[in-house]
Amino acid sequence: MPRGKANVQFTGGFLDGQTSEQVESRALFEELYQATGSWYRQPEPGDKVEIIEGGNLDENWIGYLVHKYKKCGKNDSGYIMYTFVKELLVERCTAITKSGKQCSKTKFKNLEYCETHKNKK
Ligand SMILES: [Zn+2]
Secondary structure (H helix, E strand, C coil): CCCCEEEEEEECHHHCCCEEEEEEHHHCCCEEEEEEEEEEECCCCCCCCEEEECCCCCCCEEEEEEEEEEEEEECCCCCEEEEEEEEEEEEECCCECCCCCECCCECCCCCCCCCCCCCCC
8 A cells, every 4th residue: 555545445325335445545534525426406596406316517506415424443454434424415605696697606504605605695
């Protein structure tokens, strides 16, 4: 194993049973958040929300699902283990930018807006 790298194994959630080889050790935080690939879009306010599996977020995205994992030691093979904790919905900032488009950042904590727009009225 090269210096500063480690192997990782996930348990539970959408990554259940998957491994990652030679991950940068400094990227292995106590908690990891992995986007599941499932996301939501709504073309216009009031339209039915569509659930999309895979692909990239388009200009009408309103949120995406993330799985939270917690580091929990090493297994017998020396792999660093991450266990699924919970599923979270990351939602899009609802502010409208100067160009007239919806901000593409994610909401800040429990607010309607992102870090940039959090003081907006
Ligand atoms: Zn924003």
